[in-house]
Amino acid sequence: MRAAYHESQGGLDVLRVGELPDPEPDPGDVLIRVRATSMDRVDVYWREGSHGMKLRWPQHVGGRDIAGVVEAVGEQVETVAVGQRVVASGERTHATLALAPSELTFPLPDGISFEAGGATPTAGRSAHQALIEKAQIQSDETVLVMAAGSGVGSFGIQIARATGCRVIATAGTADKRARAMELGADLAIDHYDDDIVAAVREATDGRGVDVVLDHVGTPVFAAAVRSLAPEGRFVTCGVTAGHMGELHLGQLFVKGITLMGVGRPDNQRIAATMRGLLAMIDQGQVTPEIAAKFGLDEIAEAHRLMESSDFFGKIVLTP
Numbered sequence: 001m002r003a004a005y006h007e008s009q010g011g012l013d014v015l016r017v018g019e020l021p022d023p024e025p026d027p028g029d030v031l032i033r034v035r036a037t038s039m040d041r042v043d044v045y046w047r048e049g050s051h052g053m054k055l056r057w058p059q060h061v062g063g064r065d066i067a068g069v070v071e072a073v074g075e076q077v078e079t080v081a082v083g084q085r086v087v088a089s090g091e092r093t094h095a096t097l098a099l100a101p102s103e104l105t106f107p108l109p110d111g112i113s114f115e116a117g118g119a120t121p122t123a124g125r126s127a128h129q130a131l132i133e134k135a136q137i138q139s140d141e142t143v144l145v146m147a148a149g150s151g152v153g154s155f156g157i158q159i160a161r162a163t164g165c166r167v168i169a170t171a172g173t174a175d176k177r178a179r180a181m182e183l184g185a186d187l188a189i190d191h192y193d194d195d196i197v198a199a200v201r202e203a204t205d206g207r208g209v210d211v212v213l214d215h216v217g218t219p220v221f222a223a224a225v226r227s228l229a230p231e232g233r234f235v236t237c238g239v240t241a242g243h244m245g246e247l248h249l250g251q252l253f254v255k256g257i258t259l260m261g262v263g264r265p266d267n268q269r270i271a272a273t274m275r276g277l278l279a280m281i282d283q284g285q286v287t288p289e290i291a292a293k294f295g296l297d298e299i300a301e302a303h304r305l306m307e308s309s310d311f312f313g314k315i316v317l318t319p
């Protein structure tokens with residue numbers, strides 16, 4: 001197979017594109033010809049060696065999302081067949097072929113393109129898990145989505161809107177704030193220059209929001225907690241800009257606030273999430289936001305764009 005990989009950690013110059021051995025499916029695996037996959041922030045962490053990430057293989061191939069066509073199945077697989085269009089959560093997906101466990105491989109509905117499918121699993125299911133399963137958002141609630149221009153945030157806005165929530169978003173540029181409003185946010189706040197707590201209070205008649213979806217971490221944590229209404233829920237699925245936060249325990253107990261993380265759900269729960277998310281996409285309630293598309297040979301450009309954060313939504317690779 002052809003793959004984008006790196007054998008050491010460092011700058012963009014460690015990235016290589018070339019031939020690697022084809023993966024062999026175990027009995028419960030599906031081998032997929034990848035038509036689209038995507039970049040996750042963790043691919044940059046892996047390449048840099050930041051956030052505690054170590055290389056997982058001598059030739060480390062990034063990526064976890066797959067949309068493509070089934071090439072072969074392990075002997076125990078009965079849920080999908082060779083030639084079927086599928087979307088899956090696997091590993092080493094920045095390649096022309098990739099493996100996924102059959103429990104995490106789903107038929108790709110006809111109305112969903114390979115690019116949209118390949119942009120969905122990791123970011124989309126994290127946003128879905130955080131908002132639907134963990135925070136259990138309700139239709140009359142207000143949700144604050146931090147860093148709405150991210151993969152997670154762009155899904156988060158739409159999932160909250162599709163559930164009937166009012167959405168307040170934050171983003172670092174005027175362009176991203178405008179895009180957040182187009183996606184369904186009622187208000188977009190500058191998370192660098194605005195006073196997030198004051199803007200949230202003004203927009204909610206002083207009450208605060210019911211739920212905060214965060215994946216930024218340290219720089220926004222205090223404001224996120226202070227933006228919550230009584231009985232509010234804070235849910236995190238990432239720590240892009242720092243993993244430590246200072247907590248005012250008085251606010252926590254007086255306001256009855258709940259803090260939660262998405263955790264590491266087992267494959268059965270991930271599958272339930274994916275089915276719910278794919279239904280939302282198929283029904284047009286959620287549309288994966290594709291910021292840019294790159295071929296495998298342009299892997300360095302894809303990493304460069306992700307590092308810059310100068311994009312809204314997901315960066316897709318089409319091997």
Ligand SMILES: NC(=O)c1ccc[n+]([C@@H]2O[C@H](COP(=O)([O-])OP(=O)(O)OC[C@H]3O[C@@H](n4cnc5c(N)ncnc54)[C@H](OP(=O)(O)O)[C@@H]3O)[C@@H](O)[C@H]2O)c1
Pocket residue numbers: 039040041042122123126147148149150151152153170171172173176191215216219220237238239240241262306309310313
């Ligand atoms: N639990 C899981 O399985 C799971 C799954 C998916 C993602 N994640 C994690 O969730 C995070 C987001 O992932 P992603 O792929 O969606 O990321 P992404 O698309 O790369 O977006 C990262 C965002 O972080 C924002 N940001 C960076 N520094 C900031 C700061 N100092 N203050 C405020 N915002 C800041 C940027 O917003 P601006 O440019 O607007 O400032 C950017 O939009 C990552 O940490 C990732 O590892 C976890």
